[in-house]
Amino acid sequence: MTAAGGIAVEPADxxxxxxxxxxPVRARRDFPILQTEGFVFLDSAASAQKPQxxxxxxxxxxxxxxxNIHRGVYELSARATSNFEAVRATTQRFIGAAxxxxxxxxxxxxxxxxxxxSTYGRQNVGPGDxxxxxxxxxxxxxxPWQMLCEEKGAVLRVAPIDGRGALMLDEFEKLLxxxxxxxxxxHISNALGTINPVAEITRLAHARGAVVVVDGAQAVPxxxxxxxxxxxxxxxxxxxxVFGPTxxxxxxxxxxxxESMPPYQGGGSMIKTVRFEKTTYADxxxxxxxxxxxxxxxxxxxxxxxxxxxxxxxxxxxxxxxLLAYATDALAEISxxxxxxxxxxxxxxxxxxxxxVHPHDVGSILDHEGVAVRTGHHCAxxxxxxxxxxxxxxxxxxxxxTREDVDALIRALHVVRELFR
Amino acid sequence: xSADLRELYQSVxxxxxxxxxxxxxxxxxxxxxxxxxxxCGDQLTVYLTVEDGxxxxxxxxxxxxxxxxxxxxxMTQSIKGKKIEDVEHLFAGFHEMLxxxxxxxxxxxxxxxxxxxSGVREFPMRVxxxxxxxxxxxxxLHNTGQSATTE
Numbered sequence: 001m002t003a004a005g006g007i008a009v010e011p012a013d014x015x016x017x018x019x020x021x022x023x024p025v026r027a028r029r030d031f032p033i034l035q036t037e038g039f040v041f042l043d044s045a046a047s048a049q050k051p052q053x054x055x056x057x058x059x060x061x062x063x064x065x066x067x068n069i070h071r072g073v074y075e076l077s078a079r080a081t082s083n084f085e086a087v088r089a090t091t092q093r094f095i096g097a098a099x100x101x102x103x104x105x106x107x108x109x110x111x112x113x114x115x116x117x118s119t120y121g122r123q124n125v126g127p128g129d130x131x132x133x134x135x136x137x138x139x140x141x142x143x144p145w146q147m148l149c150e151e152k153g154a155v156l157r158v159a160p161i162d163g164r165g166a167l168m169l170d171e172f173e174k175l176l177x178x179x180x181x182x183x184x185x186x187h188i189s190n191a192l193g194t195i196n197p198v199a200e201i202t203r204l205a206h207a208r209g210a211v212v213v214v215d216g217a218q219a220v221p222x223x224x225x226x227x228x229x230x231x232x233x234x235x236x237x238x239x240x241x242v243f244g245p246t247x248x249x250x251x252x253x254x255x256x257x258x259e260s261m262p263p264y265q266g267g268g269s270m271i272k273t274v275r276f277e278k279t280t281y282a283d284x285x286x287x288x289x290x291x292x293x294x295x296x297x298x299x300x301x302x303x304x305x306x307x308x309x310x311x312x313x314x315x316x317x318x319x320x321x322x323l324l325a326y327a328t329d330a331l332a333e334i335s336x337x338x339x340x341x342x343x344x345x346x347x348x349x350x351x352x353x354x355x356x357v358h359p360h361d362v363g364s365i366l367d368h369e370g371v372a373v374r375t376g377h378h379c380a381x382x383x384x385x386x387x388x389x390x391x392x393x394x395x396x397x398x399x400x401x402t403r404e405d406v407d408a409l410i411r412a413l414h415v416v417r418e419l420f421r
Numbered sequence: 422x423s424a425d426l427r428e429l430y431q432s433v434x435x436x437x438x439x440x441x442x443x444x445x446x447x448x449x450x451x452x453x454x455x456x457x458x459x460x461c462g463d464q465l466t467v468y469l470t471v472e473d474g475x476x477x478x479x480x481x482x483x484x485x486x487x488x489x490x491x492x493x494x495x496m497t498q499s500i501k502g503k504k505i506e507d508v509e510h511l512f513a514g515f516h517e518m519l520x521x522x523x524x525x526x527x528x529x530x531x532x533x534x535x536x537x538x539s540g541v542r543e544f545p546m547r548v549x550x551x552x553x554x555x556x557x558x559x560x561x562l563h564n565t566g567q568s569a570t571t572e
Contacts, residue, residue, distance in 0.1 A: 356439075358486035360461040361430075364544060368426055377462050390462040390484055415422055419430050420487075 022315025028400040030307070038370045040408045045190050045349055045396030046374050048221055048243045050304075057303030058245060061296045068292055070269060084295060087302030088285075094305045095216075095235060096226035097252050104251040104258070104285040105293050109217040110140040112236035112251035113184070115288060116213055117144040119261045120234075121182060124211075127153035130179045132210070134172070134196070135161045135386055136189040139379040141215045145184060155179075161386060165192035166343035173204055180210040187219035187235075191380040191394065192341030193324075193349030195219075202231050211257065217241050221398060222320055222347050224313040227252050239297065243398075244304035248297040251288070258284040265290040308399075316399045320348040323397050327406045334413045340392050348397035351378075354413070357420045359391040365419060366393075369412035371405075428540035429547070430487065433495075438487035443497035447478040452564045456483075456557030458549055463489050467557040476500050476508055476562075481554060488547050492538060493554030499535055505562060511535075512555050519548050 028034050030051040034041060041049060067077040069084045085100070092100045106112045121144075125131065131145045135158050142156075149156045157180070159172035167185075176183070183205040188195050202212045211233040219225055221242040227235045234257075239248035253261075263270055263281050267290035272280040281287050308316070327350055331337055336355035354362055363375035374394045377384045384390060395409055446453075450468035457464050465483025469476055479497045484490075500508045514531050519541050541551045 358461075358484075358490075360463070360486035360547075360550065361488070364429070364547060365426060368423065376460060381462075384462070390464070415426070418422060419426065420435065 022312055022319050022399070024319055024400060024402050027311055028402070031400055034400055040371045040405045042395040042397065042401065042405060042409060043372050043374045044221070044241070044398035044401075045218060045378075045394065047240045047246070048398050049400070050245070050300075051243055051307055053307050054244055054300045054303045058296050058300040061299035065299070066295065069295060070286070080295060083302075084293070084298055087298050087305075090302050090305050091250055094225075094309065095220070095237075095250075095252055096228045098228055099255055101283070101285050102252055102255050102258065104253065104288045105298060106249040106251050106288075107247055107294070108240070108249035109215060109236045109238040110249075112234075112249050113140055113213070113215065114144045115251055115264045116182075116184075116234050116236075116253075117148045119264050119288075120211070120257065121145075121148045122152070123260075123262060125149075125152050125154045125181045128179060129154045129181045130157050130177065131155075131182045131184065132157045132159060132172070132175055132180050132205075133184050134159045134167050134186070136165065136167070136192055136194060136380065136383055137184075137186055138190050138215065138217070139381070141184055141186060142382070145182070154181075158382075161192075161194070161383075164343045165189065165194050165341040165383070165387075166345070167194070167196055167201075169197065169200065172201065176204060176208045176210065178208065180205070180208055182213060183210045184213035184215065187214050187216045187225070188222070188347045188349075189341070189380070189383070190218050190349070191351055191378040191383045191392070192343065193346040193351070193396075194341060194343040195223075195345040195347055197345075198232060199230050206231070218347065218349075221308070222313075223317050233257055239301040239304065242301075242304055243307060244301035245294075245297045247294045248301040253284075255284065258288070261287075263290070264288050267291045269293075311399065319399065320397055320401075323401060323403065323406065324348045324350070326403055327395070327397070327409070330406050330410050331413075334410065335417065337413075340387050340389065348401075350395045351392040352394075353389055353392055354416065354420075357416060359393045361420070362393045362413075362416050365416045366409070366412045369408070369415055371409050371412045373409075425540060425543045429544055431537045431540065433534070433537045434487060434491040437491035437494040441481075441490055441494040443480045443494065443501075444482065445480045446482060447480045449478065450480070452561045454557045454560035454564075456553045456560075458485075458489070458553055460549070461486060463550065463553055465489065465493055465554060465557060467493070467554055467561050469558065469561045471505070471562070474505050476503055476505065479558070481557075485553065486550050488538075488541065488550040489553045492551045495534055495537070496554050496558060499533065500558070508562070509559070512559065515555065516552060518542070519551055 031049045067080045069081040088103045089100045091103045157175045205212045213234040214232045216237045220237045235252040240246040270290040340351040359375040446468045449470045452469045455466045463485035468480045470478035481493045
């Protein structure tokens with residue numbers, strides 16, 4: 001596989017191994033931090049760990065291939081530019097976009113969503129119009145729309161979830177109306193693991209003339225995503241959740257829509273000509289990429305996508321599905337454990353509470369036993385409210401987790417039960 | 422199970438978590454403040470009856486982890502009947518115990534039952550839990566009308 005900037009991202013023996021069975025034990029060895037004895041990492045939904053090839057790619061960029069991009073005529077700058085643009089093409093293929101110019105680099109999913117709200121949203125949402133989201137959204141897919149609605153006198157509508165944490169599609173459909181301008185939904189819920197039927201949601205929304213934004217932060221590390229097949233108008237993701245560095249995110253937008261949108265931030269790179277009387281803006285995607293981007297981070301991000309491609313997302317998804325089933329069965333043996341989020345279509349996220357023990361105490365004890373989990377509201381307070389809890393314990397899995405990790409979690413939960421008898 | 426976990430979750434703490442004392446709003450409460458820990462979602466309200474510079478009565482309500490609940494419960498017991506300046510002195514000593522290795526001997530003696538929280542020192546992430554009620558109580562004492570937050 002060709003990699004950005006002469007960065008070797010895959011061990012030779014993995015090349016063309018898409019059809020070979022995915023081996024999590026072997027993949028785990030690629031992650032330096034996971035070599036620590038007795039350390040079990042079950043918080044990849046917050047941020048994933050980084051394989052050596054990503055760390056090397058960042059170092060290589062700065063030690064061999066670094067200069068500012070889209071500027072110099074000298075060879076190094078040209079090389080840095082072509083490496084950078086190669087990652088755009090890698091990203092395009094990774095999510096099945098039709099063209100590379102539909103890929104806009106941002107800081108993270110949050111910035112991607114804010115970008116849509118402040119450009120497309122400001123341009124197309126007016127007083128009395130509606131934005132439709134779901135009850136399971138992360139705060140970053142709630143607050144930007146609230147801010148937009150407040151500014152424009154528009155209305156934020158929320159489609160409810162059922163007792164399992166699945167979207168009530170019939171209720172969602174009822175909330176879609178002629179005033180609905182934007183529908184924004186998570187592909188996979190970070191707090192519940194629920195996988196939303198995004199293709200169906202998109203079909204329904206398009207029938208009413210609304211554009212569809214998908215928060216894909218939790219989906220991309222676990223499942224093959226094809227934005228063309230989904231037919232969504234925008235798709236947002238974070239590099240750090242897909243084993244890349246922090247500070248790199250992606251906004252995918254259909255070219256025709258991106259072209260109709262005003263700029264996001266003003267500055268260098270996003271212009272054609274600047275005169276004090278009148279500035280003209282660059283074509284997409286540069287129109288949305290003001291200022292020097294995260295060049296080193298994007299080199300690492302490209303390496304991360306190549307790494308995941310090399311392992312094969314179908315194998316990763318099958319492994320995580322098996323792990324989720326194993327963990328779900330194992331949790332059933334812990335007394336008075338309530339699983340939060342039991343939707344039939346679910347990714348490898350397990351949210352739960354233990355009767356009589358606050359999640360924060362569970363988290364401390366688990367950490368003491370070497371198991372890192374997230375506790376709290378997971379930036380999804382409305383989800384907590386729906387289930388009548390203030391917080392949950394969340395164990396989330398990624399490609400490098402194994403049954404042994406689940407076993408360690410169960411052992412640690414027994415320690416909690418022993419302490420809080 | 423390791424000693425420091427047992428030290429953190431001493432039986433006194435577990436008992437106060439299960440059956441918090443003064444878990445109510447005193448009838449004549451004349452000051453109150455809310456404490457919020459956004460990280461873990463802990464939220465409690467401390468109510469005080471302050472007369473002539475003395476905390477005549479104190480109670481609390483809300484939800485939180487075992488450390489914050491037990492700390493609030495034990496706090497109510499230790500400050501009831503004390504002068505405001507003594508309460509503030511007690512908090513300073515309590516805070517020092519949670520965060521510093523070198524605790525002055527006189528302060529250690531002052532703390533009494535509160536010394537069950539000394540194990541928190543080994544769990545720096547939990548200091549905010551142990552001090553949440555105290556921060557809220559301080560806000561209530563000064564009656565600033567704002568909620569205390571640990572962030």
